[in-house]
Amino acid sequence: MTSLLSAPDRPAVTASDLRHRRPLTLVAALGGVAAAGTLLTVCLALGVTGWFLADAGTHGQPRDALRVGALAWLMAHGSGVVVAGVTVTAVPLLLTLAAGWLVWRLGHTVGDLVSGHGPDSDQISDGERDWTVPSATLLFAVGYAAVTSLTLALAGTPATAPSGPRALGWSLLLALLVGGPAIAVGSGRAAIWAAVVPAHLRAAAATCGAIVRTFLLVSLVALLAALALDLGTAANVVSGLHLSAGETSVYALVSALLLPNATVFAGSYLLGPGFAVGTQTLVSPTIVLTGPLPAFPLLAALPDSGPTPAWTVWLVALPALVAAYAAARAQRRRPTLRWDRGALRGCVGGVSAGVVIALLAGVAGGAVGPGRMxxxxxxxxxxxxxxxxxxxxxxLVGGLLMTWWQRRSRA
Known part of the structure; x- marks a missing residue:
């Protein structure tokens, strides 16, 4: 008789459920390998392409071009390299940004594929531990670091001497600080965790991001404007090198890789402290002291050495105006009628943005040549x-002004 009893209803396992329950270990590790290997493959291809463009492959071997591409990828991860006995520690930030973007995109995909693992949202809200995101992040970092270790072993030589600890450290930071949040967002855990974060702290984080993005955009515009005003000098620098069309293309690619670095330099100039282009040099709104410079097109944007015009001193007020505008725009999307919260969002967001810009300034510079460089x-x-x-x-000013405007509009 028991065989005649109807079985209890069970939810059917759909194809969508299976898609979000892929093997966590395999998916997360392969995600880290793919995030590192994709950009590495692009760098290897660019190395071979540049080799053919430079001299049509008449000098050197393809493996030398591949090694150059691999070393460029390692430099984007802070490894540094030795060129003809000279240590170069500057990081091509455009490649680093590309690596971060790939880590975010593939981390988001990994999070979506493993989102069905662990407890559901109700169980997490009840306090049940969920190790899905930490486990996936750790395995993602292991896969990324494995590619970095293999690249160091194959491309590193005693003559080039890339730093293994620095490259592995940068790789782990990218995988943990960028890949981890991406996995959390893709798996839906970030939305659950963000629900317990106070709204004014989330608003302050949004303000920080708005200020950083707006200020970097203004810095890029200032850099391009300075370069456009002295475009003839940049053209003379390139023509003076007597490069072929292929070599000019490679030279332009190297300049593009360093464009984010130059943008951070321009931001430091607008803030006031400026930057150095060699030992005992300074480029700032109040004083410009430079010496002999290498033939590089982006250096044409530098002002002439000597006394600066009186109006350049007022450029130091631009960052505060940018922060006020960005904070007001950010608060417009998250309105508040309380003076204290408006002030807190703007001030905390601005201070946090200052720390972020300082971190970028710390990684944008370095050694780029022998001697004073x-x-x-x-x-x-x-x-x-x-x-x-x-x-x-x-x-602070932007947050208070937008609070006043929102209170006035509500009244």
Whole structure:
């Protein structure tokens, strides 16, 4: 008789459920390998392409071009490299940004594929532990670090001497600080965890992001404007090198890889402390002291050495105005009628943005050549002092002004 009893209803397992329950270990590890290997493959292809463009492959071997591409990928992860006995530690930030973007995209995909693992949202809200995101993040980082270790073993030589600890450290930071949040967002856990974060802290984080993005955009515009005003000098620099069409293309690619670095330099200039282009040099709104410079097109944007015009001193007010505008725009999307919250969002967001800009200034510079060119870039501590002050005050003013406007509109 028991065989005649109807079985209890069970939810059917659909194809969509299976898609979100892929093997966590395999998916997360392969995601890290793919995130590192995709950009590495692009760098290897660019290395071979540049080799053919430079001399049509008449000098060297394809493996030398592949090694150049692999070393460029390692430099994007802070490894540095030795070229003809000269240590180069500058990081091509455009490649680093591309690596971060790939880590985010593939981390988001990994999070979506393993989102069915672990407890559901109701169980997480009840306090049940969920190790899905930490486990996937750790395995993602292991896969990324494995590709970095293999690249170091195959491309590194005693002559080039890339730093293994620095490359592995940068790889782990990318995988943990960018890949981890991406996995959390893709798996839906970030939305659950964000629900317990106070709304004014989320608003302050949004303000921080708005200030950083707006200020970097203004810095890029200032850099391009300075370069356009002295475009003839940049053209003369390139023509003076007597490069072929292929070599000019490679030279332009190298310049593009360093464009984000130059943008951070321009931001340091606008903030006030400026930056160095060699030992005992300084480029700032109040003083410009430079010496002999290498033939590089982006250096045409530098002002002439000597006394600066009176109007350049007023450029230091621009970061505070940018912060006020960005903070007001951010609060417009998250309105509040309380003065304290408007002030807190703007001030905390501005101070946090100052710390972020200082971190970028710390990684944008480094050694780029022999002798005096071993010191190039802004001083991160000085940038942080100026950025925290300017962005903090500007964010505070912008938050209060938008609060006043929203209270007035509501009334």
């Amino acid at each position: 071993q010191v190039v870039g802004p001083v991160a501590t000085e940038v942080m002092v100026h950025a925290v002050t300017s962005f903090g005050i500007g964010g």
